[in-house]
Amino acid sequence: DAGVIQSPRHEVTEMGQEVTLRCKPISGHDYLFWYRQTMMRGLELLIYFNNNVPIDDSGMPEDRFSAKMPNASFSTLKIQPSEPRDSAVYFCASSPGTGWGGGYTFGSGTRLTVV
């Protein structure tokens, strides 16, 4: 398995532009998570899905952020409009629903810079 795949690896955009981050979880994993990592706030859970359904989006900072999971193999995190304070590394992770041995598998992350 190729693991959790995120794209793009790096994104530089201007303030006010729309940004879309993508994630492909491991096949067969029922849970998908989006985290944001910054120096100031560490790793924050933004939202997670179970069987493509959002379960907890309480970590989404504001209405500018939205996430979707249209099918079991794809999820997006969209920021519209983007602001400099959104600059961070965004990680996607997935885990199985049953027979879970513990722990997530993380993707390599998307480093977002908003200028």
Place this chain on the structure above:
Amino acid sequence: AQSVSQHNHHVILSEAASLELGCNYSYGGTVNLFWYVQYPGQHLQLLLKYFSGDPLVKGIKGFEAEFIKSKFSFNLRKPSVQWSDTAEYFCAGMDMGRRALTFGSGTRLQVQP
């Protein structure tokens, strides 16, 4: 609310020194605890986990952690660190009612050759 705290933000050690990184948790019920490692420029990888049973958990790369319920702690240890252990280490917890992990703020370990 569930929380995990790491009080050591930056630790510098020489090679062969022993390591202990602190982690304290605050959970009301049954808790699962984890240690993850993030090497420079890479994603997080699972080092070890505790669900139940033997409170001394052994993980990869010679790391171990001890769950001490009375102290609400889950400290990470390694008897002799190597330069390649330079990384950031995150403690994380999960309660049984919520599948998402809550991470501590991380400890940056720098091992000097």
